[in-house]
Amino acid sequence: MVQSVASDSFLTGMNPLSQNISLFLTQMVIIVCTARIIKIFLQYLNQPSVISEVVGGIILGPTALSSIPEFQRNVFPTSSLPLLKLVADIGLILYLFMIGMELDPIKVAKEFKQSAAISLAGIILPFGTGVGVAKLVYDLYGDHSVPFTSFVVFCGVAMSITAFPVLARILTERKLLGTPVGNSTLAAAASDDAIAWSLLVLVVALINNPAEAINALWVFLLVVAWGLFLAFTARPLFIYLINNSESENGATQFNVFVVFIIMAISAFFTQAAGVDAIFGAFLVGLMVPHDKGFAIAMTEKIEDLVLILFLPLYFAYSGLNTRLGTLDDGQTWGVIILIILTACGGKILGCTFASRMAGIPWRESWTIGFLMNTKGLVEIIVLNLGLQAQVISPKIYAMFLIMALITTFMTVPIVSWIYPQSLYLHKGEQPLQDSSLTIAKQPSVLDKMHILICLPSMKVVPAVMNLSQILFTSPKALDVYALRLIELGERMSKVMLANESSHTLQSDPVINILRTFGQLNKKSIKTLMSVSPHSNFSEDIVDAASTMESNLIIFPIEASPTTFPKGWAAVTAKQLWLHVPCPLAFFVDRGFGVSNFAQTEFDTIANPGENQKVFFPFFGTDDDVEAAVILNYMAHAAAIKIFILQLFDPEQDSAGALALAALGSFPNVMIEKTENKTNMAALNRAADFGKKDLIVIAYDKYESPADNDDSIKLYLESQSSASYMIVNKPHYLSTNSASNNTQNSISNILRRRGKKEEKSPVVIA
Template sequence: MATITQRITDIATKTVASASASSTMRAAAQGGILEGGNPSQYNASNPIILFIIQAGIILIFCRLLHYPLALLRQPRVIAEVLGGILLGPSVMGRIPGFTNAIFPTPAMPGLSLVANLGLIMFLFLVGLEVDLRYFVSNWKVAVSVGAAGMALPFGLGCAIARGLYNDFQDEPGTVPIEFGTYMLFIAVAMSITAFPVLCRILTELKLLSTPVGVIVLSAGVGNDAVGWILLALCVALVNAGDGLTALWVLLTCLGYVLFLVFAVRPVFMRVLRRTRSLQDGPSQSVVALTLLIALASAFFTGVIGVHPIFGAFLAGLICPHEGGFAIKVTEKVEDLVGALFLPLYFALSGLSTNLGLLDNGITWAYVIGVIAIAFISKLAGGMLAAKANGLVWRESATIGVLMSCKGLVELIVLNIGLQAKILSTRTFTIFVIMAIVTTFATTPLTAWLYPPWYQRKLEA
């Protein structure tokens, strides 16, 4: 009996000593670098320190890259993706210990969470920017240019999808999916147009009020709307597992769109009129309500099996443009999203891109083929449709070049494919290269085809 009592006493003493040592260690960690702590060491209970280091490096890197690229009149997304590629396994990741110190695997979910919240806010802003009145007033030309500019790359995308599926679909990081679903995703990735980047390019080149600008914006609205619907179908098919469930998901999504338009929007408009937000601009409370609608909408589309960004985009679409309300909300939110959140998201795209996987002839053949299909087919489709509507050749060619711009939207589509495990890392890298090349080429070619002196000549 005495022996048992002694053993219990020894165990209790060791437990108290262990707890005391653990408490001492935890207390010592509170001193941080003053007590020899390493701030870059990931701590799951206090991840903010490493997150600040990651965000600071990404923002500085992207800003430094943007300065030389801005001289070439390139959109900021190019610098953000290139910054991520340089920080990823392709370049900086080859430095021993760099990735484990700055971007360790346990810390990536936190960075991804913040980046995806920014993506939801960005798609909400895209919905705010889309004014469907553009499409209504130019619907004939917009439908023909948008349809032709989407049909040709869609068809050729279906063709190249067979080769990509056979060669890369069984690689690590993918899930078994039917070829039809894979083909639909590749075709959408080939045929989509980056409406937000188009707006910025047209603004920078002062083309918004020209016939080319009006037609491209109108066609871009229709193109993106069809593209998002097809992408939602693709994601629903992947998440659902069978066609019947996917059909229910899409019908639920359609019902939700009708609910937003005929139930949420009238109530929201009544609140805006009662608070005089359309006349005087939105107050902080109204901005908070608007963002809550966006987040709630993102939540709903996320839980029914469609990506949350679709809900945020739909919430932006139902916001009114009367009295400049959409513009004023955008001004209040845009800077934080554009300056902090988006660089993190697109740098993550770069971090997921591994140029070292482009290590053989067949892979580079696909890189060239994907770029050629994405650019030439979009250019040809948009140009021929514009010419058929009575525009001159240089105007038509300019419209085709602008419609070939991929930019932000393409990278969002690719990241959805990577997260849904439709694309392998190698295929993702191939398409990221395509997005960079087509976006990079848009502004120089547009400035060359449609310079100010030529615009004045047409007006005369």
């Protein structure tokens, strides 16, 4: 029996966009994808994602696409906007809750004394200079039914606010966290935001009570009282729930439920009190404790949904209210330029001179001034509040929106020019001034091998532990530094991780496992941490290696049995090969030590190093000699067997002969000679080594041009199932072979290399 097609189907000719849910889903897809496409282009200019979301909203609005009648009538009809606004407002409430969690009131209170002058100067001066501009804008374009007092206070807040979330991300990406500039700016911005949001509550109260200012004062005091009530009730409750939770970070389902219910109640209260629901959500966010990483865990639970879906919807709705076409005469653009100059001048000059009076040098003071001028999405939220309350007209909204976009857009380029990273990174003996790269005190490097091991993920930990235990068997002095690499990405929680680096170093599971492993082996493993985009990993590794004066960098990455790592890992390896300040070993793990790709439950290794083999085709190059140094440490582990295929003439290479003789003194090292000194000879011998084994190869042989059937690179990447280590010694560290004739052991080479060397400038391409 054939069933009839439902009457409300597009198969019957119905327009799917006539249904509310279908129309909303269509709008959502268009909005989110538009913002993402624009972001692709803006990311090359180092601009925050908020810029792309705002621009996307403007493009979809009446300024561009919605000016086309068919597009506006079918995609963004007027009847659909209330539903879009409701969902956008819910997203905004959640986002302000996240902003509140990003601010730690205890930390702000501790640092207020240090930042008070900068913060107050960044509020008072732009607020004061904005009064004159507010008078001009009010006379020319304002709605005179709106009290001038409300308009002036609103413009003052719009001129003086700083976007803390965007600023925190810029500081993290520019590696300014932990520097005097970063500390001062972040503390001042946190205080600035607290003051600005308080003023904004007063502004909204004045707007909603235009006839009686005393009512506005009572509303303001009521919200302040509500905040104090939350501080004495909600915050102690949250702390109690965290401390009595079985979860490590306290973010159990019940605790999350309690926080969200209190947030909803608080948002309802402030909305009913006559301000806006976002203030209630923001206050509860401030009350969420940062103990045990609870605030970070709460942020992680909601940030993807808010940042990917809700926030673009909010900015798209803002764009639908933006009419840049109304800015159509010279007078208007002259006022816009005046608004920009006033906002930038008041904020930049106020914060700069306050910083200089606090004893900060001029260059750093100007940097703080421009950083504090960042407006970002917080400014746009303020403008939308004014537009919805009808304190500003759509034309004034568009004028101030251009100011917000320009001030945010110019921050990164100008700061990069005024205060380049070369001024606060790579400072020789000085530790890196960067809390996103937290380091221990530098020890003496005399007669010691300093190894920096990178930890990009939990997956590489088993192989790193196995390799470290093998190296620790050497009686020679060995210092191991573990650099935890955490991708920054777009998530607010990652910025919070960078801001709370000391807590992250204590709680990160990757670091804790390796730290415990070192304690069990009675070896000290010093831990470091870097939070940055994947594209900056190589730069962070170079910074750490330069500061710690490392003799060797080991960069491990997990790969499948027959695939070379792609994407960011390959890019990072390429950058490191070009710019490392010391020898580098790129370690591709395919189950070394603990077989991650075992076919059966019995196909494992009981003890690290047991029944494992290391194969080293020795061609006698500088990179080969560097690989021999590493094997000299590994050869002390009697459980492993090292097979060396000699592919050079010792009489022609004294350095290679010296390294070979040193390795040959170990009973578990077997050296094979062959007359066929070609890549094919090495490949034929490598076929005997499996997935539990390790192949060590020199970088220059790995990258050497060869036919497809004679390519070591092709064999290791796509044919062999063994783990492999590519060893590279930078050309400027290479030594003349003749100078090694007087050396009589590989340990002397190590002692010579352990001393401080003259470093060449490090440049990241």
